[in-house]
């Protein structure tokens with residue numbers, strides 16, 4: 001039985017409800033009036049239900065599809081402006097006891113080099129990341145209670161936050177580790193993590209079990225209920241995601257929206273972010289073995305529908321995607337991207353890696369440096385933001401959501417984005433990026449509505465040029 005408030009995986013992500021939703025969406029895919037009503041209702045920026053989202057995704061009427069894309073752009077612009085938050089992944093260890101068939105870290109893969117960073121090696125990685133200009137990281141580690149116990153993750157987080165190299169600092173560490181207990185989530189919260197990220201991979205239970213044949217991750221309920229335990233452990237910023245390509249995308253989008261509705265119904269706060277990775281080639285992994293690959297066109301539609309369905313949830317796209325695809329989805333709803341990423345263990349500090357030593361989790365499609373990505377964003381008219389202020393000011397969970405819903409983004413996030421961009425320009429940017437960045441900052445200052453905030457921002461920008469750091473609203 002479907003029950004949005006139940007804490008049982010198979011009740012809040014109910015297979016029967018998903019199948020009925022998809023059937024209903026299929027039957028109505030040419031129902032002009034119904035789809036038009038949903039689009040018109042979505043203009044209020046209060047989101048749409050999983051049924052409505054599924055129908056938007058299925059819609060076959062070209063005129064309405066175009067209307068949907070314009071609405072997604074409009075929502076993105078109104079709620080997030082031109083800001084794009086920057087981050088980088090940091091791989092700590094690729095030891096893993098699970099058997100995920102799409103991931104080269106699965107325990108049976110003998111051809112990949114296994115590596116776990118020492119605290120000294122983590123320092124080197126963090127210094128390399130700080131020297132690029134990063135302020136926000138997403139920690140990644142395989143599931144292995146012996147090699148990567150929670151104590152190792154906690155110690156690594158402490159090491160990362162402690163490193164202050166030149167003007168650099170990692171100010172927010174998001175964590176992407178395996179589903180765990182309430183007690184361990186509490187420990188992560190106390191260690192000062194930002195978002196706890198866990199991809200569902202697929203919401204389809206039967207396929208999930210086939211794709212995860214061995215290890216603790218095989219347990220669908222344990223994995224699917226992880227965000228409930230994280231919330232109980234005090235983590236109120238959680239990040240959802242599926243790996244598009246594992247199962248039919250319509251099923252996955254419906255599952256994602258049901259998961260978001262469940263968190264909102266039970267905890268009063270939806271997901272902080274949703275990631276939309278697509279399966280990529282990697283050591284031991286042939287993407288052709290997965291028949292549910294999502295085309296670029298469908299991928300863009302998924303992003304647009306998500307933007308409309310969960311307007312207050314940030315959306316993340318990684319360097320798995322090409323610059324061209326990233327450009328397109330930035331416009332339609334993505335709010336956060338990685339730049340200059342390395343998906344191997346020790347990849348930032350270790351320039352020279354032999355064929356035998358390779359440890360990448362997946363091939364990267366966008367191989368540009370962070371400076372190239374920042375310069376590209378500036379030239380497209382976006383503000384690359386290194387801001388971490390909300391998390392540091394305690395504006396997480398529903399406090400962050402109320403800020404967005406109250407329309408205060410322009411008076412808080414906009415100036416913070418400009419200030420952190422100026423720090424980046426002062427400390428790390430190439431002359432070309434500095435030129436584009438300073439021009440954009442001058443133009444974007446005009447978009448801070450509150451006079452006093454604008455004046456203070458100008459003052460802080462000047463102080464950053466003179467060497468001071470870390471101003472925030």
Ligand code: SF4
Nearest residue numbers: 096098100103106142
């Ligand atoms: S996806 Fe995660 S859990 Fe699965 S094999 Fe890869 S690292 Fe391990």
